[in-house]
Amino acid sequence: MSSSYLISPIIAGVVGLVIAAILYFRVKAQPAGNETMNRIAGYVREGSMAFLVREYKVLAAYCLIVGVALYFALSPVASFWFLIGAFLSLLAGFCGMKAATYANVRTTQAAATSTKGNALLVALDGGAVMGLTVAGLGLVGLGVLFYVYTGHTDVGTVLHSFAVGASSVALFARIGGGIYTKAADVGADIAGKVVENIPEDDPRNPGVIADNVGDNVGDVAGMGADIYESMVAAIVSAMAIALTIEEANLPAVTTAADPVAARAMAVGLPLVLSALGMVISIIVIFAARALKNSKPATVLRSSLMLPPVILTLVSYIVMPLIGASQNVTWALAAGAFGGALIGLITEYYTAMKPIRLVAEAAKTGAGTGVIRGLAVGMESVAIPTLIVVIAAYIADRMLGLYGIALSAVGMLAGTAVVMTVDAYGPIADNAGGISEMSGLDPKVREITDELDAVGNTTAAIGKGFAIGSAILTVVALFSAFNMEINHVRVANGLAKMSLDLTSSGVLMGILLGSILPFLVGATTMTSVGRAAGKIVEEIARQFREIPGLLQGKAEPQPAKIVDIATSAALIEMILPGIIAIVAPVIVGFVMGPQALAGLLAGGLAVGAAMSLFMANAGGAWDNAKKFIEKGGLPGHKKGSDAHKAAVIGDTVGDPFKDTSGPGIAILIKVMSVVSLLIAQLIALK
């Protein structure tokens, strides 16, 4: 394999990071508005950073423990690359959030003093810092790792360790961020709207700053870590499968006749294709910047839909040139188009006819509205799952299990774009909050509201993407796990492991696996409720004890709320995090690899469906409420009984879509990655 092939992922990653740095300083150089705006934005930035710093301390302790365990259980290099994988995840979250918390107030200022197009640009640039950092760090990390270890016997272990570092940090960041953002959101809403009857984002409400902080720690840092880990896991699973694939299957991948060269190409291909995805993403991001004066919805939606098309075309041209089979292109395309389709389906369920039905149902009360939203969420499981099945089927026909993993790589090739558009959402949302809290002209809020509305839709699409890619990645990881087990068994002269569904170990594993998503769902839902309760209490206390607060004559104490939310989120993230990491280890070591495979399969089936159900039901309730607020139901405007009923649905939906749903998706990824890492330790049981 030529060294240009080996070095291309590193170059693509570095280019991405450099562009991210340029955009970061560009954003920071924009005017940041008046003193009030700066003060409020400062609160949000400080609160976000304070959360991150405290979260990182907890994660540092976790990394230390696991790092030491890996040092002794596997090897010093395993420990080292685990730490690198984890560190890069933390770094991506840090950079992205820093950019987002500068971009929010600058978006407000651009909306106040310049054009809507320029405001869009600032928010988009802020998001792009996150998007390019996430994909860039993933590529650079894995690229360097592979450059150093290519052909080395340790390469498998090192790859798995890197992935476990990325995954487990993402797990905590996603769940901790998810609990924070929804506890603050629900808490501020209940206390503000219900208890004191003041509008959303009202500066008198001490919980509003925490709510805005939550958008950053949940939807920027948490989401970033999540997508970073999906990308890493997809690449690693494809590389791991290529490392252990039978020689007879290699000719389907490449025309190289020498089996060693053929395998080297198969192992490197996922990284090279991701590098290609990065280049395409950069082009799409700049195309979107050029289109800043078009309708925001068009700009963002086409950004999400373009990468699959370009990727397929380029791959079709490039694969023959580098001696790879066109099968690679079709597997890649199956995943890439599958991801885009899942995004569109998600948009249908969370923004079109179904939300009108939820709004209609809210006319007869909160009960019927909640029932209808649950039904929409349940229905929404079918088509995305079917799409994953079809994509996996096509990829499997092309290249077997390796093809399935490549299709996951294809789905995540546009990571930088997806993450850009995703991080755009909370920036626009924050911009609106800052404009409201700073008492700017309502016209400013109108502009930011339009940007925010688009962000909501793209957030739904992005969430669909994230969950869809998680499911496909888990299928790939699952295959990699089984191949690793059999690889070790065959090397030790044992028969391959039978994973027959009729074996009681497998069947019990499946049933046990079905429990875990529900447990993580239960704990995260409860956590949000509990943390929100603490916030409501503190807000009520401030309104009670700070004279003149309700009249707008005194300042609230937002830092206390931020502190409460931070502490609560950090404590509450531990239990679900431990479940995800410890369950596969216990089942693997106690019950053996068959039961562990069953656990993964059961977790996959239940977790995929549950995360789609919860994310989409939440999205449907959220948008049904907004639909009523925009006058979608004649005779039932904001403040009517139907609207109040819809608000209750939205409250239920908050932890559904932003805490538990994504938490379950990452649960099944982490379980699979951890299993892949311990595979060699339990293979002979």
Next chain:
Amino acid sequence: MSSSYLISPIIAGVVGLVIAAILYFRVKAQPAGNETMNRIAGYVREGSMAFLVREYKVLAAYCLIVGVALYFALSPVASFWFLIGAFLSLLAGFCGMKAATYANVRTTQAAATSTKGNALLVALDGGAVMGLTVAGLGLVGLGVLFYVYTGHTDVGTVLHSFAVGASSVALFARIGGGIYTKAADVGADIAGKVVENIPEDDPRNPGVIADNVGDNVGDVAGMGADIYESMVAAIVSAMAIALTIEEANLPAVTTAADPVAARAMAVGLPLVLSALGMVISIIVIFAARALKNSKPATVLRSSLMLPPVILTLVSYIVMPLIGASQNVTWALAAGAFGGALIGLITEYYTAMKPIRLVAEAAKTGAGTGVIRGLAVGMESVAIPTLIVVIAAYIADRMLGLYGIALSAVGMLAGTAVVMTVDAYGPIADNAGGISEMSGLDPKVREITDELDAVGNTTAAIGKGFAIGSAILTVVALFSAFNMEINHVRVANGLAKMSLDLTSSGVLMGILLGSILPFLVGATTMTSVGRAAGKIVEEIARQFREIPGLLQGKAEPQPAKIVDIATSAALIEMILPGIIAIVAPVIVGFVMGPQALAGLLAGGLAVGAAMSLFMANAGGAWDNAKKFIEKGGLPGHKKGSDAHKAAVIGDTVGDPFKDTSGPGIAILIKVMSVVSLLIAQLIALK
């Protein structure tokens, strides 16, 4: 095998049916109260029977179509026994409901003129008619079938056909009844309490009769068909496994040295053990009658806990006498005690600390109350699933897959008792409604309320039992399906089917299987909402157009509501019913037996968890509301904001616990039974 062995199930079944008949006439001979009571009870009885007659017409058409299909696809005898299986299910529902609709008003009268103990007795006798009929018809049907076909080559096909008849009728009865009962309940509640602000069971509300009808068609006829089918499916799966089990495994079952005799004993044993369960159930029912003056809760709870103990003791004594291994006793006991434990766990989640937490959460609003209830439901999945896994593990260690099926038989050995206690609930509930509507002394209502409260708890236990046994039965059916496929393949000189989890067919099947429970959940939830909406409209119309109705000076028109609920339920039950029956047929014939096995495994994992989640969340909301009504939250009594929030949770919980949850449980049973039937047709694909 001696003929006494063969004839014992028939005798036990007939004895059960004779006692049921005696109790039926005993109940009917009780005093039925004054003219008003009789008129109201008449409405309920007529409405219930009208539903059943119309439902049976739809089911007759279904049976005709499937019967003809089986006649040609399999054989005339398959068609015949399919019809018998279906007919007995219908008959059980008819007899049980007839008894329940006589017992309700007589319970009210006994509460009014005699002791609480006598009122309990009438309700219990009414329930026992259903319990003994369900178990008796199952035993007689399967007993006669086996007497005729023992040793015949057709016995497998005939058994499967009988089970499909029982299952598919149960499916429609359960889903149709579930939609009816909750549409009427939710509709009457919303219209009555919310729109017109009148209390529950108020005679002015035209929907109250339909609500009471719903208790009968859902919780008596629907539940009866459901449990009848579980019992039949458990016995059939055990017999089917025994028919195809490898000879080498027979010595673990019996000491008989001749393999033909040994297999005959293994095939007959599930029926004989069920006959033993029937005898024990009759004893327990009579013991409960004798204890009528004890606390109702004690009487009912010990009725549910006694059968496992007696069954294990008797089996331990009897097995050596008939030449069976003690392994049988342990497999049986694992299931029987597992079922009882699941019942207790269900009671914990729906009646103890968790409901207090839900009630507490309702203090900050409906949103937080709903969130907490969902979390309780999700958490409640873990332990029952673990219990099933442990029971299956023990049984598997004892007797392999045959043991797992026997443990399901053990769990369902107490069917007559479980169903008696279950049917008791709606009778007591109806008794309260009739007392309210007839304007009797509040003291009468107090007695019926106490009986009803116990009924609620036992209903929760019964539901846990039903779902737990469904899960274990599906595991057994799944094993029987795989054995049947391999039996046919080996007979045709083919290799056994590989159900390896890494095969893409299996994995795709698992993902497809995960969709179905969510689809059935979505359609049934939507159905209830839609049907309830129609009922609310009609009630509003009556209040609007009938002068003097609200003032109590004019009569409502309950028959119209009954008619609307009936039509809606019958139409709405078709789609989920078809999904359950058609999905395995399509996947089996188009994608082959591997994908179908995956479909069943994925459906099992997701369906088991979803049905537990939905049933228990619903139970928790229901009882949290009642907890507040009884003054459980100081300062938040009936009518307070916390109570209103809890009522919203209860509204969401209604279709959760009585329509979708049980519907999903029966979905996975029906899919498995249908797969077992078509196994021989697709085995060679």
